[in-house]
Structures are given as C-alpha cells and as structure tokens.
Amino acid sequence: MKEGWEAIIGMEVHAQLATATKIFCGCSVEVGSEPNSNTCPVCLGLPGALPVLNWNAVVLGAKAALALGLEIQNESIFARKNYFYPDLPKGYQISQYDRPFSANGTLKLMTAERDHHGHAMEWKPISIHIQRMHLEEDAGKNVHEGLPETDKYSYIDLNRAGTPLAEIVTGPDFRSSWQAYDYVNHIRRVLQWVGASDADMEKGNLRCEANVSVRRVGGAEFNNKVELKNLNSVRFMQKAIEFEIERQIAAHETGEGVSQETRLWDEKKNETRLMRSKEDAHDYRYFPEPDLQPLAVSDEFIEAAKREMPELPDSMRERFIADYELSFADATQLTADRSMADFFETAARHSLNPRLAANWVLGEFSRELNHSTRPAAESLVSAEDLAELIKTIEAGSINNNQAKEVFAEMFATGKPVAQVIEEKGFEQVSDAGEIEKIIDQVIGNNEAQVTAFRSGNEKLFGFFVGQVMKASEGKANPKIVNELLRSKL
Numbered sequence: 454m455k456e457g458w459e460a461i462i463g464m465e466v467h468a469q470l471a472t473a474t475k476i477f478c479g480c481s482v483e484v485g486s487e488p489n490s491n492t493c494p495v496c497l498g499l500p501g502a503l504p505v506l507n508w509n510a511v512v513l514g515a516k517a518a519l520a521l522g523l524e525i526q527n528e529s530i531f532a533r534k535n536y537f538y539p540d541l542p543k544g545y546q547i548s549q550y551d552r553p554f555s556a557n558g559t560l561k562l563m564t565a566e567r568d569h570h571g572h573a574m575e576w577k578p579i580s581i582h583i584q585r586m587h588l589e590e591d592a593g594k595n596v597h598e599g600l601p602e603t604d605k606y607s608y609i610d611l612n613r614a615g616t617p618l619a620e621i622v623t624g625p626d627f628r629s630s631w632q633a634y635d636y637v638n639h640i641r642r643v644l645q646w647v648g649a650s651d652a653d654m655e656k657g658n659l660r661c662e663a664n665v666s667v668r669r670v671g672g673a674e675f676n677n678k679v680e681l682k683n684l685n686s687v688r689f690m691q692k693a694i695e696f697e698i699e700r701q702i703a704a705h706e707t708g709e710g711v712s713q714e715t716r717l718w719d720e721k722k723n724e725t726r727l728m729r730s731k732e733d734a735h736d737y738r739y740f741p742e743p744d745l746q747p748l749a750v751s752d753e754f755i756e757a758a759k760r761e762m763p764e765l766p767d768s769m770r771e772r773f774i775a776d777y778e779l780s781f782a783d784a785t786q787l788t789a790d791r792s793m794a795d796f797f798e799t800a801a802r803h804s805l806n807p808r809l810a811a812n813w814v815l816g817e818f819s820r821e822l823n824h825s826t827r828p829a830a831e832s833l834v835s836a837e838d839l840a841e842l843i844k845t846i847e848a849g850s851i852n853n854n855q856a857k858e859v860f861a862e863m864f865a866t867g868k869p870v871a872q873v874i875e876e877k878g879f880e881q882v883s884d885a886g887e888i889e890k891i892i893d894q895v896i897g898n899n900e901a902q903v904t905a906f907r908s909g910n911e912k913l914f915g916f917f918v919g920q921v922m923k924a925s926e927g928k929a930n931p932k933i934v935n936e937l938l939r940s941k942l
Contacts, residue, residue, distance in 0.1 A: 454629070460698045461666045461675060462627035466640050468619045468650040469591065469658035470513040476590050476617035477504030477547065484656060488610040496590075496615035498543030503744050510617035511748065514554055514588050515758040517619050517649035520765060521640070523558035523586050525755050531588075531742040539609050540593035548620075550739040553587035554748065562767070563785075564635040576781065581636060582624040588748075591616040594657075613657075619650070625664070625675070630694035637661050637687050646766055646791045654686055661687075663694050666711070667701045676705070677713040681725060684718055693718035697725050769794055777807035786815055792830035793819075796839075803840030806847065813839055817857055821864045833867035834860070841870045849930045855879045879928070885937065888921070888929050892937055895920045906942055917942065 454460060475482055478495035494502035518525050530552040533545040560581045565573035593614040599605035621640065627633045641659055644650040652659040666678040679697055684690040696718075701711050716725040764772075766788040773784040773794075788794045797814045801807035818839065822829060842863070846856050851874060862873045895917060896903055906913040921934050 454698060455702050457670055458667050458702050459670050460628055460630075460694075461625045461668060461678070462630075462633055462694060463625040463664040463678075464621075464623045464627065464633055464636060465662040465664070466621040466637060467591075467660045467662075468517065468621065468640070468644055468652055470510050470517070470617040470619055471648060471650050472507055472509045472513060472617055474507060474509075475615035476507050476510045476588070477615055480615065482613075482616045484658075486612055488608070489612060491612040492614070496542075497611060504547060504742075506745065506748065507617065510588060511554075511750065512758070513617075513649045514586070514619055515750070515755070516647040516762070517621075517644055518555035518558075518586050519758060519762050520643040520647045520649065521558050521583055521586060521621065522560050523555035523583055525555045525750060525758070526553065527750060527752070527755075528552065529554045529587070529748045531745045531748065532739045533742050534589075535738045536736075538592065539607070540595050540611070540614065542593070542611060542614060546590060546592060547742055547745070548589035549587035552747075553585040555587075556585045558583035558586075560636075560639075562635060562639045564632045566629060566631050579626075579632060581626045584622050584624055586619055586621045589618050589620060590614070591618050625666075630691045630698065633663060633694055634687055634691040637690065641687075642766055642789060647763060657685075660684070661690055663690060663697075665694055665697045665701070667698055667705065676701075677711045679711065679713070679725075680715045682715055682717060682728065689718055689720060692723065693725055696723070700725065763791070766791070766794070773798075777801060777811070779807070779811055783811050783815060787811065790829065792828050796829045796832070796836045799836035800839045800843070803837050804843040806843055809843050809847075810840070813843065813860075817860050818864075821861065825864075832864065834863045838863060838870060845870055845874070849932055850874070851879045852931055885933055888925070888933050889937055889941075891921055891924050891929065892917075892934070892941055895924060896941060903942065914938070914942070 469482070470476075472482060474480060475496055478493050480493050480496055481491045483491065495504055515525055529549055531547050532550040534548045534550070535545045537544055560583055561578055562581065563576045564579050565576045567573055591613050593609055593611040596608040596610060597605065598608070623636075627636065641652040641654070644652045644659075650658060654660070661684050663681045663684065664678045665681060666676045668674065668676050679701070681690070681693050681697060684693055697716070704711050712730070714730050715728045717728045718724075719726050770781075770784045770788040773779050773787060774781060777784075779787070787797045793814065796818075797810060800814060801810040804810050818829075818832075818834070822832065839860075842856060842860060845851055846853065851859065855874075855877075859870065859873045859877065859879065862868065862877070863870065866873075868876075899917070899920065902913050902916060906917070917938050918931075918934060921938065922929055922931070
C-alpha cells in the first residue's frame with residue numbers, strides 16, 4: 454500500500470447453515486438436484502403460502518454465534534427486505550434488520566502479511582468487532598449462458614431459494630487485504646468445526662463481500678466505500694481488495710474521488726468493474742415480517758448451547774503448543790480441521806510420542822489423504838493404528854523406509870500393522886548374537902577395507918553397514934548393527 458494511506462475494510466460473510474431442509478419450509482437443500490425440483494408454494498412465494506421457522510436453523514445459528522464470540526439475543530425479529538431481482542420470487546427476502554439473532558462479538562485471530570510469493574511473514578494477533586450475525590433465507594440462482602457476441606440465455610434455478618443463511622457483519626476493522634483473507638479462513642474453519650455450516654466456497658455455501666475505502670493515515674473521517682461482491686474464493690477476495698485499495702488511492706490523489714457503488718471482480722482481467730450504484734438501507738423498505746412471530750430463545754437454551762460447544766481450534770492450537778511442545782506452524786496445521794486434530798491427539802496419547810505422531814500425521818497421513826480425497830474421519834487407518842506403527846518403529850522392529858511402505862498398505866487396505874509387516878517380510882532381526890555372526894562374516898570377507906578403516910578411512914563405515922544390511926536382506930536392526938560394527942572394527 455502506498456505510504457501515507459490506510460485501508461478501511463469491513464466484511465460480510467454469508468454462510469449456508471447445514472440443515473437438511475429450508476428455513477421456512479420442508480423442501481430439501483440438497484445440492485445437485487434437477488433445477489427447480491426442490492421447491493414448494495412457500496419458497497416460490499405463491500399467494501397464501503405461509504412460512505414456518507425451521508428450528509434446526511436456530512440451533513445451528515446458535516453454534517455459529519457462540520463460535521464467533523457473539524451474544525445470542527433472547528428476542529429477534531424477522532423482517533421483509535424488499536427488492537426485485539429474477540431469483541427472488543416473492544419480491545422480498547425474509548431477513549433480520551434492527552433486532553438480529555446475535556450481536557456484539559469480539560473475535561481474536563492470528564494474521565500475517567505475505568511476501569510476493571504468498572508466504573506468511575510474522576504472525577500477529579488482532580481483534581475484530583463482529584457487529585451482528587442474523588438469520589435469513591437465501592435467494593435463487595441465475596445461470597447465464599453464451600458470449601456477448603452471440604445469443605445469450607439466462608436461466609433461474611430456485612432450488613437454493615429459502616436455504617437458511619447466517620450473515621456475519623464486522624466493523625470496519627481490517628487494515629489490509631491479508632487480514633481479511635485470514636479472517637474469512639478463520640470463519641470458514643470455525644463454522645465447519647462446530648458443524649454449523651459446510652462453509653465450502655466452491656459449492657457456494659460460503660460467500661463473502663468486502664466494503665473497502667481508503668483515507669490518509671491519521672484521518673478520522675470515512676470516505677465513500679465500495680462493496681465488492683461475487684467473490685467466489687478467498688484468494689480472489691484478497692486480490693480484489695488489494696486492487697481496489699490501489700485504485701481508490703489513485704482516484705483520490707488525482708482528485709477524481711470514489712463513488713459509493715458495488716463492483717465485481719473480473720478474474721480474467723485481474724481488476725474490479727462496476728456492477729451498480731450502491732443502495733442504502735432505507736431503499737430496502739424494511740418492515741417486520743407479519744407472518745412470523747418474534748423469535749424468542751430462553752436463557753436455558755443459550756446455556757445448553759454453550760455447554761454443547763466443543764473446544765475451539767484456536768484454544769486447541771495453544772493447548773497443543775503447551776502440552777505437546779509443538780511449533781506454532783505444526784499446531785496450526787493440525788487444527789485446520791477438526792477430524793485431523795482429533796486424529797493427531799488420539800495418536801499422540803496412544804503412542805506416547807506426540808512429536809513423532811505430529812510428523813506422521815502432517816507427513817505420510819496428510820499425503821495419503823490428499824491422494825485419496827478422503828477426510829481424516831473416513832481413513833481406513835485409525836489413530837490407534839498409527840500409534841501402533843509408531844511404537845513398532847521406536848522398538849526397532851522396522852526402519853523408517855519400511856514403515857512408510859507399511860503405512861501406505863495400511864491406508865489402502867485397513868490391515869493392522871503386524872499383518873502388513875508379516876506379509877511384506879519386514880520383521881527386523883534384533884538378536885545381537887545373530888547380527889554379530891553376520892558382522893564377523895562381513896569383516897572376514899573384506900580384510901582390505903578393514904585395514905583401511907582402521908588406518909583412518911572413516912567413510913568406509915557406511916560400506917560395512919551396507920554389507921551387513923545386504924547380508925541380512927535388510928532385516929537387521931540398524932541401531933544394533935551400528936553399535937556392534939563400531940565395537941568390532
């Protein structure tokens with residue numbers, strides 16, 4: 454960012470809650486169904502159809518609110534947000550306005566600026582004020598086909614209309630595109646962690662918008678902001694914010710100024726472009742939804758929701774660092790996904806070697822998961838199986854290369870450690886007497902090399918180790934081989 458300027462950024466995240474049915478009717482929210490097949494008079498907005506609140510959306514909304522440090526309100530009110538768009542069949546969206554479901558949260562997260570390669574530099578904590586998280590229904594989806602120079606067609610799929618959404622709105626607390634990037638990744642992770650949302654941007658069940666303005670460093674007034682919409686990946690969001698910051702600084706410096714408007718990110722041109730002038734809240738003509746009672750939740754409901762909350766990822770990361778002496782980087786990777794974190798902790802406790810467990814989970818286990826596209830929870834290798842493999846390595850029964858081969862077979866078949874080792878013939882020879890016989894034979898067959906080694910050619914030690922391992926068909930325990938060879942030579 455150009456010296457003397459600062460960015461003022463606020464974020465809005467829309468997360469589809471992981472219910473089986475829509476927020477005000479019983480239609481399925483399954484993705485991939487035939488267009489317009491998961492619809493009914495309620496979500497199509499037909500005359501006389503009345504909405505009925507899906508209580509599971511409230512339960513998941515409570516989990517999301519608590520995971521983000523928000524205060525759940527005892528009473529909130531649904532409102533009609535009026536605007537006209539092809540994918541909004543009623544001509545209004547049922548949302549919440551001045552009485553949201555939850556509000557006034559402080560979220561602490563770690564963030565880092567990146568170098569030109571995208572590598573994180575120093576990680577630092579920041580605090581973000583989340584103004585509100587309210588519940589609402591999603592709109593349908595427009596699908597456009599064709600190129601500007603040919604005939605264009607637009608289709609409307611209303612399967613998504615009525616899917617429950619949690620809209621999370623922050624204050625203007627971010628000062629860089631990378632802070633916003635880390636925030637959205639944090640939101641995605643905690644919503645998945647508590648089971649409130651699948652939070653998959655590729656599937657469209659997590660969408661984000663950024664409100665961006667710039668001002669001179671030290672200034673107190675806000676300049677006009679631009680809303681960036683249709684950001685379908687966290688990386689594109691970061692690029693769009695970065696471009697917009699530079700565009701606005703240039704506009705202010707030339708006296709052109711910045712209009713309050715909504716802009717889109719053009720992935721091909723790597724620039725933002727105008728979508729429409731921005732509406733203010735009064736343009737939506739909010740008023741309370743007459744067909745829904747105020748949403749009332751008791752103190753007992755809120756307390757029960759708090760008791761059911763799992764340990765959150767940031768807290769678990771700090772515990773992993775303290776209890777298992779892991780680095781910040783390793784603990785962060787292990788707590789990026791709840792099933793991975795649980796897998797590691799079980800393996801660490803059963804193997805009694807957290808450091809080695811972390812190495813295997815972040816190394817071979819993660820590699821196999823990536824190749825298979827399975828989550829950790831669906832692995833054929835259990836955490837207890839990995840712990841058993843780690844114990845086998847520590848006992849000297851197999852070497853590290855053999856262990857990798859054994860693990861790959863375990864991951865593919867689900868067979869236990871002992872069975873795979875037996876099938877592959879990897880049982881190591883740890884009997885000192887048997888290994889000593891092999892060493893004596895190797896020394897007797899290589900008198901010239903023995904003389905050279907004893908004359909100071911230390912490099913030949915590796916030759917003798919290799920000969921012993923070859924004679925034992927790779928089964929001799931390397932640790933015992935090294936100790937006995939050193940003694941004999």
